[in-house]
Amino acid sequence: MKFDTPATTNPIDQMKVVGKATTRIEGPLKTTGQAPYAYEHHTAVPNQAYGVVVGSAIAKGRIASMDLEVAQAAPGVLAIVTAANAGKLGKGKYNTARLLGGPEIQHYHQAVALVVAETFEQARAAAELVNVNYVRAEGVFDLAATRDSGKEAKDQMPDTVHGDFDAAFAAAPVQLDATYTTPDQAHAMMEPFASMAAWDGDKLTLWTSNQMIDWSVTDLATTLGVPKQNVRLISPYIGGGFGGKLFIRTDAVLAALGARLAGRPVKVALARPLIFNNSTHRPATIQRIRIGTTADGKITAMAHEGWSGNLPGGKVELAAQPSQLLYAGENRRVTMRLSTLDLPEGNAMRAPGEAPGMMALEIAMDEMADKLKLDPVEFRILNDTQVDPVNPRRPFSQRRLIECLRTGAERFGWSKRQAQPGTQREGRWLIGQGMAVAFRNNLLVKSGARVRLNDQGIVTVETDMTDIGTGSYTIIAQTAAEMMGVNLDKVVVRLGDSSFPVSAGSGGQFGGNCSTAGVYAACAKLRESVAQRLGMNGDDVTFVDGEVRSGNKNVPLREAAQAGELVAEDSIEFAELSKKFQQSTFGAHFVEVAVDSATGETRVRRMLAVCAAGRILNPTSARSQVIGAMTMGVGAALMEELAVDKRVGFFVNHDFAGYEVPVHADIPHQEVIFLDETDPVSSPMKAKGVGELGICGVSAAIANAVYNATGIRVRDYPITLDKMLDKLPQMI
């Protein structure tokens, strides 16, 4: 199904199932421990062996020699995979660094060996006995020091230069010129990277934990040098991804190589302390933002210039991107520069670009409002735009940012806030409120599905779409139930298997809208087959309450499958609409914090997000996506930072003890409001993404609340107490 004109009325608009708050259909499995994750397919194949990965102890250089004799002789050891015996390996399109290092080493903890043994304990013990001699080479690990060598990444983000920024900024009566930094951050999903590989002749089955099944089948085949049709991936449950599992990682490749070498199935999970340097992370950024306004606060000049680093061939972090579209203003310069670093691979993490970009931009907007003596909410409303500011003929398909701001301000009690910082106190606590805009583009990716109807009236959906906690199982079931006119309990959803039609996958907050649109397309086809089987060919055929109705004829849906199961397959393909309209999602974050006047400890006390993101398919899981993103935003604001050892070149705090993420005690009750909205330009579902919107801007709202509480403006994330201690009020 080609989607090339805005959606009109369709069966989803009935909203009998779609749009209703629905508990997850896989909930009973997850809460009882019955949902199988990658390392847990005990009964899938017999004779499973265990692999343990050895990571490089240097960041850059080469392996001079490896002494494997002792490890090889250790009890239970079946095989040891290294670059020397792995054969020629390719590199997947989506990987920057190779997934098995040696002799050249590209980053710290790059895998250099896999030890396979009968038991996990034996493999782990033998892995300690692998002796590697390295020759270390000089590396570059300090982003700030490489800033001037940064280059434009024309293929990813060409410079936006519109009007004459320099002249307009110079002429602006009110100006801001400030530089912000965001650190390297880790996905730190709860389920470690894990895979189990089993070969049957030259055919490979890999049970894994992966967000993008088809990308990963292709990349695994490329890496191993085998035909794509010989590789099958199975990933029904994924214990969190956040972008870290968009691509195959070393567990997948080494499980496959280990299984081939050992001649039996091998499963591999990365040890937690290996994950932070072995896998990918969100790259650190430096961002200089200049805003010039008229005396009454209209933006006339806006420059957002950013810098990030990566391994050679790696991508730039698109942090400045939001400034292309978010606010009005004639004269604009938006650029990113990429320099080379020898740290582990930087790559996508939840709302890549926008998340760190909004962390900076929305502090800058707060600073500007402060200079103008304008309310921060009003300053943003004043500079709203309904069109792409660089290309005014291109409108936003929907943009209800002002309504988000007004609704949020009203619900939060924003009018009670004291504009003067440092003036609200409760005992030893300094109290402050802050806000920020949430903004994330809506992406459209082709997505397919297959739908079956059996003689019991059961509708089964099969697609390689994944559920990484986003709620895919449930919204896909809701979509099929709505389309086929059945209750949710008549729908079975099967996901995450490369033998199913290729879907959008989970990433870039496109999965929910696109995968359900693909299911819509397949169901539309199934409806045609059903009508045909039942001899109904009028325009008035409806699917209601388990029946198919036309004229005065009512037939149970299952009747259509009495002569044999009906199967329909289709995909949704998106055409030119995304060029004609800018599609984005919007929101407003409001936060209250308390800062300890003696220690500088920040506690988040209240959080509210108002989101406008098209039709909300399942308010329950959509709300969870938003509060989860807000929680990750609290981490980014207050604690998350991969500490770089700039001499040796690695992330020092590479476990959950050192890399702090929010825990229960850090998170207050959170509130989310969704504006009632449909966006017919986005898809037949009229939905858009919400999974990443929630993290965009929230950290800045916290930073702005800290400023309101203390009068201290911290521009370098995370806002830890050491950055405030010497500026806190004198103790009496």
Next chain:
Amino acid sequence: MTISRRTFLIVGAVTAASVALPPFISAQASAANAARPNKATVKIWINGEQRDLDLDTRTTLLDALRESLQLTGTKKGCDHGQCGACTVIANGRRINSCLTLAVMHEGSKITTIEGLGTPQKLHPMQAAFIKHDGYQCGYCTPGQICSAVAVLGEIRDGIPSHASPSLTEPPKLIASEIQERMSGNICRCGAYSNIIEAISEVAEASA
């Protein structure tokens, strides 16, 4: 030879693949140790059922559950006692099953997520997590639920926490108490706000 902590780490990082292997213990000596079969039998009551296990003594309780008994509801998130995903209830108290060896549990009574309830017969805490959407990816969930069940028991038994205003007064069933006690269970999906609502509902129902 004096080895400072710093030189130790540098030497370890350059010469060995694993920092955990001190350079002054020869690899051969370790291999000899590893060669010795260290197996032991242990009898553990798992979810009310006696299980006789013959285990490598290095096996954690977590791996005994997951690999030997194939009870994979208990999750391995970090294997270092930092995330709480492996929480089980041992003799009425919650523990990180990754931080304890299976052979240390002779005669212990262990309750795992599988022992609390099944999809057909949910424990009230499991039902409350579903109702309040107290999870997303589901990987930390069994640990959160086991912890939550034990937390209510701890509060009922009068065990104080860091958040308790008094060490002698009975702790109250309030959000701050539950949040403090649940803080050893990380949920990266960020379902905390919903989890607290789920636990509070069960607490109120049983109060």
